[in-house]
Amino acid sequence: MPIRGKVVLEDALQRPVLAREWSTLPDGGYGWIVVASIFLINAHSWGMTSSYAVFLAYYLSHNTYPNATNLDYAFIGGLSFSMAFATAPIVNFCVKHFGSKLTLCIGVLFQTAAFIGASFATEIWQLFLSQGVALGIGIGFMFVATAGVIPQWFTKGRALANGMASAGSGCGGLIYSLSTNAMIPRLGLSWTFRTLAIIQFVVSCSCTLLLKDRNKQIGSSLASFDIKLMKRPEVLLLLGWAFFSLLGYVTMLFSLPNWAATIGLDAGQGTIVGAMANLGQAISRPIVGHLADKSGCLTVATAATALAGVLCFVFWIFIDNYAQAVTFALMSGAVTGTFFTLVAPVAARVVGLVELPAGLSIVWVSIVLPALFAEPIALELRQSTGRIYLHAQILAACMFSAASFFIWFTRAWKIKEIRRLGEEKGRDASGDTRSSVLCRVLPHEGAPDSTSVRKTRWMAVVERFKRLGRWQRI
Numbered sequence: 001m002p003i004r005g006k007v008v009l010e011d012a013l014q015r016p017v018l019a020r021e022w023s024t025l026p027d028g029g030y031g032w033i034v035v036a037s038i039f040l041i042n043a044h045s046w047g048m049t050s051s052y053a054v055f056l057a058y059y060l061s062h063n064t065y066p067n068a069t070n071l072d073y074a075f076i077g078g079l080s081f082s083m084a085f086a087t088a089p090i091v092n093f094c095v096k097h098f099g100s101k102l103t104l105c106i107g108v109l110f111q112t113a114a115f116i117g118a119s120f121a122t123e124i125w126q127l128f129l130s131q132g133v134a135l136g137i138g139i140g141f142m143f144v145a146t147a148g149v150i151p152q153w154f155t156k157g158r159a160l161a162n163g164m165a166s167a168g169s170g171c172g173g174l175i176y177s178l179s180t181n182a183m184i185p186r187l188g189l190s191w192t193f194r195t196l197a198i199i200q201f202v203v204s205c206s207c208t209l210l211l212k213d214r215n216k217q218i219g220s221s222l223a224s225f226d227i228k229l230m231k232r233p234e235v236l237l238l239l240g241w242a243f244f245s246l247l248g249y250v251t252m253l254f255s256l257p258n259w260a261a262t263i264g265l266d267a268g269q270g271t272i273v274g275a276m277a278n279l280g281q282a283i284s285r286p287i288v289g290h291l292a293d294k295s296g297c298l299t300v301a302t303a304a305t306a307l308a309g310v311l312c313f314v315f316w317i318f319i320d321n322y323a324q325a326v327t328f329a330l331m332s333g334a335v336t337g338t339f340f341t342l343v344a345p346v347a348a349r350v351v352g353l354v355e356l357p358a359g360l361s362i363v364w365v366s367i368v369l370p371a372l373f374a375e376p377i378a379l380e381l382r383q384s385t386g387r388i389y390l391h392a393q394i395l396a397a398c399m400f401s402a403a404s405f406f407i408w409f410t411r412a413w414k415i416k417e418i419r420r421l422g423e424e425k426g427r428d429a430s431g432d433t434r435s436s437v438l439c440r441v442l443p444h445e446g447a448p449d450s451t452s453v454r455k456t457r458w459m460a461v462v463e464r465f466k467r468l469g470r471w472q473r474i
């Protein structure tokens with residue numbers, strides 16, 4: 001079957017087997033129903049988890065559970081994140097043997113049980129098991145099972161579609177941060193948890209019925225964990241980007257409401273600051289996806305990750321009023337969530353579509369530790385006087401900066417790889433190992449004069465850049 005589109009040709013050149021992968025993609029169609037379903041699933045899984053910043057601020061300001069420390073509360077939020085990623089190999093196994101729908105149903109049941117269990121918790125260890133472990137497992141089954149589905153439905157608009165779906169977590173975070181802050185004083189903590197459980201159960205079950213994957217058509221490996229991928233340098237660079245991005249992302253997202261209180265804002269204003277970060281993600285993720293389709297997912301990921309570090313360094317550290325805090329939350333939210341927007345397209349560029357589930361599984365496992373320890377580290381870095389969160393802010397800025405270096409080197413590897421494959425293709429077509437550019441631009445025989453030699457060399461350089469120009473969108 002013919003390979004369609006410029007993007008198809010780029011990825012087909014990366015690895016010969018990709019020609020068969022890409023030729024079967026429908027490029028939309030029912031894929032837009034899939035995008036809408038995953039949008040709502042993200043809103044009612046990651047979105048609800050993002051509202052933990054509100055719960056954390058409430059726990060820190062109230063003696064809700066006896067003998068619980070601030071570090072205990074910080075670990076609960078990190079535990080839900082880390083358990084979501086740690087379940088990746090198990091989720092891939094379930095998808096391979098039971099299908100995506102049943103796997104999603106398992107996740108919905110775990111998440112519902114987590115909220116119901118948290119509503120009856122009276123001691124901190126019960127909150128660890130419910131809002132920490134069980135909620136994380138539920139989110140993991142829902143998120144990992146859907147993370148690699150959208151690339152199976154799109155070619156040209158892959159990053160845009162992925163950005164639209166991942167925007168669900170930002171919209172959900174915005175809605176549930178504000179609604180949770182309003183429900184707790186009116187309904188109480190227990191009925192707030194039960195209300196969230198009912199809402200997410202109804203919405204997630206409906207979306208599960210609509211979701212369809214194309215694992216059989218694509219021939220996805222669905223390996224639980226392919227250790228061979230760890231031997232590839234480009235995969236290690238990808239994991240470095242994931243590791244440091246999560247350290248910065250979790251540190252910033254969970255710290256914002258409580259940090260707001262340290263600069264003199266009340267609880268309601270702190271909640272709005274956290275919600276604005278989610279609003280920034282909701283607005284920016286489709287835009288980031290569209291830019292990635294136009295300029296390349298690796299290029300956009302590099303720029304956005306670097307910008308997140310710059311914002312933390314030059315803006316967050318010096319904020320001292322409400323207006324600045326809201327502005328920073330919107331701006332940082334627009335770029336700090338780039339990892340979740342582009343991780344699937346970037347991984348597809350690095351490991352290929354067939355090995356994408358196994359590659360993503362490695363990525364999820366690699367970010368278990370930063371997801372678990374980021375917020376506890378941030379709380380331990382707090383100072384007793386002055387700018388209390390200064391060290392945590394510097395930590396987030398450094399982590400985003402380190403992540404930008406890793407993704408930059410990944411992009412450099414991709415450019416080198418595409419150039420090498422392009423040169424090999426040119427040699428195969430010409431039948432020898434020498435560049436044919438010089439021969440094509442010198443049709444006459446005999447020794448050329450110095451002017452024509454210089455012109456020929458210049459034309460050779462131009463020709464080479466024209467040939468390589470097709471591959472700069474990566």
